[in-house]
Amino acid sequence: MTHNAIQRLLLKRFALAAGTYALALLLVWLAFFTGHYDDSLAGMVIGSVLTVFSQAVLFAVFYSGTNLRCSDPSLTEVQILLGLGWQSWLIVHLDEARGAFLVFYLLILLFGLFHLSRIAFVRCALLVFFSFSAITLWELYHFKLHDPTQALLQVCVLFVVLGWLVLYARYVQVSRQRMRQRRFALQAHQDTLRGMMRQLEGLVATDELTGLFNRRHFLRLASRELNAMEVGVVHGLALIDLDHFKRINDVHGHAAGDQVLQAFAGVATACLRDGDILARYGGEEFVVLLPDCDAERLTACCERLRIAFMDVELVGLEIAHLSLSAGMTLLELGDDLDRALHCADQALYRAKRDGRNRCAAAWENVDA
Structure with missing residues (x-):
């Protein structure tokens, strides 16, 4: 693929991520107006503006082509870490609705399922687990948990789901590697066949004795x-x-x-x-x-x-x-x-x- 085609694909992926942020912001405002988000209106506005600003900066990076200078032009890990940061900030301000919004952790990790290395994916999964666990322990220490048993259940469920997701990511990455190797082997076979076809065309078009055209x-x-x-x-x-x-x-x-x-x-x-x-x-x-x-x-x-x-x-x-x-x-x-x-x-x-x-x-x- 050419650089322009790759950049167009990366811009489409970024547009998908930005659309997910927009939907998440709508849900956050819905949680705010229903009384499940513990923050002031000013804090909500500031958080929303900062979220939009972070996406605008990323869009400028992709649109200008600056991302192509990086070892990973997709900036997948950067975007995932940014999303996990916003998600953890969101979790801090949620109360009973916290469990409903845990799914966004998994949604963010899914963006890296095909593009992160195994180590990077495990690193992001551990960051999710320890971030949520740290938030839960901090609130438990300050007696802010309304239902400690429910919080413990959420931590356990998150641990199991993250473990499954890491194993599934490993399976997907191994499968992609095998498919890539088979594609390379198929490409090599196709190149060999093309060479043989050119040789056959040459034999069909050439006089065997003189080497001239027939x-x-x-x-x-x-x-x-x-x-x-x-x-x-x-x-x-x-x-x-x-x-x-x-x-x-x-x-x-x-x-x-x-x-x-x-x-x-x-x-x-x-x-x-x-x-x-x-x-x-x-x-x-x-x-x-x-x-x-x-x-x-x-x-x-x-x-x-x-x-x-x-x-x-x-x-x-x-x-x-x-x-x-x-x-x-x-x-x-x-x-x-x-x-x-x-x-x-x-x-x-x-x-x-x-x-x-x-x-x-x-x-x-x-x-x-």
Whole structure:
């Protein structure tokens, strides 16, 4: 998650806590007007204002992003300790209604169920128990308890509930840890599967012998390039055939023929630009698409490739007079790929008919 997404989530959590404070204040005022809250009207107003002020300060911290500088950007423990402080202050001023408001201790601790560490949660639970016990003992010492047995029962009930909550928090945290580990393991498996899928896509799109694109993938890429063409842009297309390749296989063996194909693939890759699309079209035939290329640049590229292939020296083989023939054509916006391949094939046939080891252009035939 991004920092903005995390901050929005933290602000939503804070809004939930602030809403809980608002409901608690309404209940406190209800207890005050029903005579169960032992404080003056001025004390009630001051306490309410301070409660609202504390939440306003926290809102400013979250809204400004200052919380992101802390080790715990959620400030969970800080908010819980603040809530427990206000709750203990509330308990001090309650009489018979004290038991009804004990539930707020648990509600405050629930905010830390998923975000506090085990030690921090136990620490907050102990603070709740000792705070309430201290309030009860202080009132018992000063003979202010109306029903000591009821107060003792409240302490015991609080102890049992807090103990259960600590155990449940431990269970939840262990479960979350296991789920996190499983999520990480699942993510690792997904990454592995994505890598395998990319490898499979590469195998499907690549000719195993030469490492170039295969015919099917070339047609897919070329169609995409043609669909993305703009007005005034011209692409160059060339079909290339290795001369006398069948004779090389017959005389030197298929392993030698494979080496010749690999040598051409290496030479062609070195001669082409980034973005040019080269593929093995089938057998000893190759195809190349040069995006944004005019007739002069296409001819120069094919001639450069033809001369480079003539200079190839094969390791362990003595094959003289390696050469290739190429048929070239141009594509403009709206041209059909199959039609362009047919034109390039016709130009290639003319190059081979005229003696091989040459580049023939489809537009030269048209001009003639």
